[in-house]
Amino acid sequence: MKKYSVPKNFQSSVGYNTFDNYQSLREKAKQDSNSYWESVAKRIDWFDKWTTVNNSDYSKAHIEWFSNGKLNASYNCIDRHIENGLGEKIALIWQSNDPTISKNVSYNDLLEKVSLFANGLKRAGIKKGDRVCIYMQMIPEAIVAMLACARIGAVHSVVFGAFSSDALKNRINDSECKLLITQDNGVRGLKFDIPMKENADKIADDCPSLKTVVMVERSGNEMFMKEGRDITWNQFIDGCSSKCPAEVMDAEDPLFILYTSGSTGKPKGVMHTTGGYLVYTSHTHELVFDYHQDDVYWCTADIGWITGHSYIVYGPLSNAVTQVIFEGVPNYPDFGRFWQIVEQHKVNVFYTAPTALRALMKEGDDWVTKYDLSSLKVLGTVGEPIKSPEWHWYFNVIGNEQCPIVDTWWQTETGGILMSPIPGCVPTKPGSATLPLPGIIPAILDEEGNEITERNTTGYLVMIQSWPGQMRTVYGDHQRFIDTYFSQAPGNYFTGDGAYIDEDGYFWITGRVDDVLNVSGHRIGTAEVEGAIGAASGVAEAAVIGYSHEIKGEGIYAFVTLMTGVEASAEIEQDILSTVTKIIGPHAKPSVIQFCSGLPKTRSGKIMRRILKKIAQNETDDLGDTSTLADPSVIDSLLEK
Numbered sequence: 057m058k059k060y061s062v063p064k065n066f067q068s069s070v071g072y073n074t075f076d077n078y079q080s081l082r083e084k085a086k087q088d089s090n091s092y093w094e095s096v097a098k099r100i101d102w103f104d105k106w107t108t109v110n111n112s113d114y115s116k117a118h119i120e121w122f123s124n125g126k127l128n129a130s131y132n133c134i135d136r137h138i139e140n141g142l143g144e145k146i147a148l149i150w151q152s153n154d155p156t157i158s159k160n161v162s163y164n165d166l167l168e169k170v171s172l173f174a175n176g177l178k179r180a181g182i183k184k185g186d187r188v189c190i191y192m193q194m195i196p197e198a199i200v201a202m203l204a205c206a207r208i209g210a211v212h213s214v215v216f217g218a219f220s221s222d223a224l225k226n227r228i229n230d231s232e233c234k235l236l237i238t239q240d241n242g243v244r245g246l247k248f249d250i251p252m253k254e255n256a257d258k259i260a261d262d263c264p265s266l267k268t269v270v271m272v273e274r275s276g277n278e279m280f281m282k283e284g285r286d287i288t289w290n291q292f293i294d295g296c297s298s299k300c301p302a303e304v305m306d307a308e309d310p311l312f313i314l315y316t317s318g319s320t321g322k323p324k325g326v327m328h329t330t331g332g333y334l335v336y337t338s339h340t341h342e343l344v345f346d347y348h349q350d351d352v353y354w355c356t357a358d359i360g361w362i363t364g365h366s367y368i369v370y371g372p373l374s375n376a377v378t379q380v381i382f383e384g385v386p387n388y389p390d391f392g393r394f395w396q397i398v399e400q401h402k403v404n405v406f407y408t409a410p411t412a413l414r415a416l417m418k419e420g421d422d423w424v425t426k427y428d429l430s431s432l433k434v435l436g437t438v439g440e441p442i443k444s445p446e447w448h449w450y451f452n453v454i455g456n457e458q459c460p461i462v463d464t465w466w467q468t469e470t471g472g473i474l475m476s477p478i479p480g481c482v483p484t485k486p487g488s489a490t491l492p493l494p495g496i497i498p499a500i501l502d503e504e505g506n507e508i509t510e511r512n513t514t515g516y517l518v519m520i521q522s523w524p525g526q527m528r529t530v531y532g533d534h535q536r537f538i539d540t541y542f543s544q545a546p547g548n549y550f551t552g553d554g555a556y557i558d559e560d561g562y563f564w565i566t567g568r569v570d571d572v573l574n575v576s577g578h579r580i581g582t583a584e585v586e587g588a589i590g591a592a593s594g595v596a597e598a599a600v601i602g603y604s605h606e607i608k609g610e611g612i613y614a615f616v617t618l619m620t621g622v623e624a625s626a627e628i629e630q631d632i633l634s635t636v637t638k639i640i641g642p643h644a645k646p647s648v649i650q651f652c653s654g655l656p657k658t659r660s661g662k663i664m665r666r667i668l669k670k671i672a673q674n675e676t677d678d679l680g681d682t683s684t685l686a687d688p689s690v691i692d693s694l695l696e697k
């Protein structure tokens with residue numbers, strides 16, 4: 057595999073300009089991990105210093121950093137920049153779905169908005185430790201709401217705006233949120249009235265803990281407002297003071313919960329705490345994106361996912377960034393939208409998902425070349441492996457061979473980036489997240505838990521040592537935290553990904569080793585989708601498999617058996633799609649549904665997914681060992697289709 061050295065004209069602002077720099081940083085972190093993290097932690101403001109740097113113990117599944125340190129995340133993301141004379145600096149450049157509308161929010165403005173809303177929350181009875189749900193699209197109020205929670209010590213739980221009302225309800229109930237913040241309608245691409253408030257209305261009465269629903273008026277459409285429960289954003293802050301002191305939080309006080317899919321049915325509430333998470337996101341944001349005070353930064357993620365939390369809200373804002381936040385979609389009004397925005401706002405650092413690149417690449421280069429992209433300095437990707445064609449397109453056409461590509465590997469659970477090239481130091485190879493960041497110690501294990509030291513041999517990717525941004529628990533279910541992450545390979549953090557190390561020591565992620573799919577960079581559990589399909593009328597059983605999809609990376613292929621007497625039909629197919637949309641959301645809809653008379657099962661009744669995977673991938677020449685099948689004739693009927 058060809059190695060790409062750092063582009064000739066690239067000069068790091070952070071100052072890591074050689075591979076030796078990087079190696080010595082990594083060595084320093086390895087030799088004395090506590091001193092390393094202690095020096096990193098000084099980058100943020102603490103009200104009180106910690107007493108111990110790292111109190112984590114993997115053998116007990118216990119993660120704890122910067123014990124007894126006191127700080128506030130919202131203070132670090134706003135107030136301290138103002139104290140440093142950056143009050144007038146633009147924090148957010150909000151680019152509306154409508155290309156003619158954008159709005160700037162300075163750090164002074166942000167402080168005022170956050171303080172007003174934080175006081176509104178207090179007036180509504182929200183206290184430190186209470187959970188608040190945020191169900192919104194990409195509008196500035198979403199970020200204001202998150203920071204307002206952090207300011208008073210309330211724990212936010214952001215639910216991605218495309219999730220259905222059922223999914224919203226389950227998440228609100230799991231963490232017993234007292235208050236929900238939403239908007240009348242979402243506005244994205246040609247969809248001008250995504251029913252956010254209506255979705256909330258459908259389930260609010262089924263959420264016993266929920267007392268208040270705050271609604272931003274985005275579309276201005278007339279909405280049903282329930283007396284005593286619903287209130288508009290403006291009414292909510294009306295009469296509140298614009299001063300709200302930041303609550304003193306312990307380093308280990310929860311900052312947020314974010315639900316993510318695992319291999320079993322119910323999504324997990326991944327819990328992150330204040331000190332370690334903020335230190336880690338702030339540090340990695342600067343290091344990986346080579347962030348410089350004058351840069352304009354743009355991460356195209358949604359705040360509903362971890363990338364939005366770590367690399368739109370907490371990492372960048374704690375570094376006093378000026379950043380674009382974008383309400384719309386890459387193909388509206390046309391396929392040049394991303395590049396038009398880069399030109400308009402002179403974006404220097406651009407961070408997106410490979411799936412978006414694949415979708416845009418196939419529309420041709422003319423959408424790109426008509427814009428001036430010379431401001432770009434660093435290009436990043438996240439969420440899924442980036443394959444060679446889109447890597448080269450990104451490097452050549454978007455970056456004009458001048459910009460290092462940072463392929464960042466990490467997870468909701470890791471809080472921040474664990475592996476990525478550092479621009480300026482680490483030569484890249486298309487498709488490899490290259491090397492771990494300093495302080496991160498990965499290993500590849502075999503089935504028995506022994507380390508694989510041979511090169512180019514795939515195994516399970518684990519971390520053998522904690523880092524400050526690591527999740528602390530599954531909200532309300534610590535046993536699940538232990539079972540999921542610390543029981544497969546005791547003494548290590550089990551990532552759920554497969555990987556191998558090549559001859560240069562570079563890491564290659566081969567994908568999930570559990571039943572989790574990665575569809576357009578969105579994490580979806582097969583069990584969740586199977587459960588949703590099973591709720592459609594006439595369905596007996598479903599098995600869901602991921603298959604290679606040109607644009608989505610992975611597409612969802614569903615094998616479905618129907619109840620006796622029910623015939624496969626276009627109506628049933630439609631019903632399955634709408635049931636999945638209702639229970640999870642449109643992003644979890646299968647791309648292919650194959651009706652079949654039976655699923656391949658072992659004698660003990662376990663579905664042999666390996667065989668279904670081969671059929672879904674059209675690799676039917678060799679189905680492997682089928683001798684343990686209870687009923688081998690099932691295979692023939694599956695292949696007939």
Ligand code: WTA
Binds near residue numbers: 362363437439553577
């Ligand atoms: C996958 C997203 C290859 C991986 C930040 C991981 C990647 C899961 C990459 C986490 C990458 C993420 N290369 N695979 N650069 N980044 N993944 O929790 O399988 O939504 O376990 O976090 O995405 O997805 P999550």
